[in-house]
Amino acid sequence: MNIKEYFRFAAESLRKADIETPEFDAGVMLCCVLKCGRAYLYTHYDRVLVSLELEALDEMLRQRINNVPLQYIIGETEFMGLPFSVSPEVLIPRQDTESVIEEGIRLVKLFAEQAETNKSKEYANRAIRVLDMCTGSGCIAVSIAHYCPESVVVACDISQEALKIAEKNCRRNCVENRVGLRCGNLFNALDDGQLFDIIVSNPPYIETGVIPELQKEVKNYEPYLALDGGQDGLDFYRQIVVNAPAYLKNGGYLVLEIGYNQGQSVKNIMNQNFHDIEICKDISGNDRILTGRYIKP
Structure with missing residues (x-):
């Protein structure tokens, strides 16, 4: 079976399984196994796939048909223009969160x-200190550190497994020297x-009773700990x-x-x-960001 034939086979299999983007997903899996860009699939469509490649593709296809998120299958995603490793121990970064990061970056620049x-001692010659609470994959901490070299970031999470992924993403994006990782329940992680x-x-901000109604990819595979925000x-x-x-x-901000x-x-x-206190919208026009400034009484 060549690339073109497998692409058609995979896309049709995904379509029958009611996967929303069958052609896109089939192409991503082929690119992952062949370690190539999308253009290669079109310029080498008649290239015959070897048995090891077919085995890897079939396993990926089986998982995707069973609604395993594509990002978990290939082990990575792009976010804020940066590469991030992901696994079932962390939420998959979503475009909604980019609006939150952009607000964080704006405040760092401010x-x-x-x-x-x-010229006061409070501000002169110091890095801007940022705390990322519930960091998960580290997408917020890494993005702010990458785009704001004037910042240093502390990233906290209760999950040690999540922090292993965050550490990997810090190294992957060359910000490990400006992001410190701490394990613990919210502020208990800090000195x-x-x-x-x-x-x-x-x-986590999903109502407990709503989680069973989420997409299969989310409710069956993404970490419950990172979804459940309690009854309300x-x-x-x-x-x-x-x-x-x-x-x-x-004068500091909570975002x-x-x-x-x-x-x-x-x-x-x-x-x-x-x-x-301000409520701001994301790119889709939904309320997504809430900021407030702390002034000592």
Whole structure:
């Protein structure tokens, strides 16, 4: 069987299994096994596949037909223009989170500009300190560190297995010297007295009762620990908002990813400890980002 024949076979098999993007997925799997770009498939369509390649492709196809996410099958994804390793121990980075990272980057640049113009000891000649809470694959921490060389980032997660993936992604994107990884339950992962300019978090926020209704790829394969936000989806927001002021510098920001219908609820939680609270939308026009500034009373 040559490349063209296998592509048609795989795409048709995926279509029958109700996979949404059968041709795309078939092409990705071929590129992964053949270690080539998409153009190679079209310029070498008559190249005969050897038995080892066919075995690898058949195993990938079997998994995808069973709704295993394509990113887990090939072990990686692209996010924020960067390569990230992924496994079933971490959530697959989604485009929604790019809006949250862009807000984090904007705030880092804002603090950096203040450092340029403010001659006080508070701002002069220091890196902008960022905390990424519930880091998972490290996509937030790595992206901010990559695009903001003026920053240093601490990334926390309760899962040691997730942190192994985050560590791999730090090395893969050459930011391991500016991202520190900590294992623990939320702020328990940190030493007392650590202060940050910005805290960013994409915590679990799916309502427990909604998880069984999610796509098969999500509910059957992505880590439950990273999805379940409690009965109303707000458990982690309550804990983060209450504890964040002890770890924020005066004037620091808290940036949260939220579900499309959670903006007002999370804003109500933040009202007690934060000022200048804003709800911002993602590229699809859904509420996705909530920011607030901490001012010491």
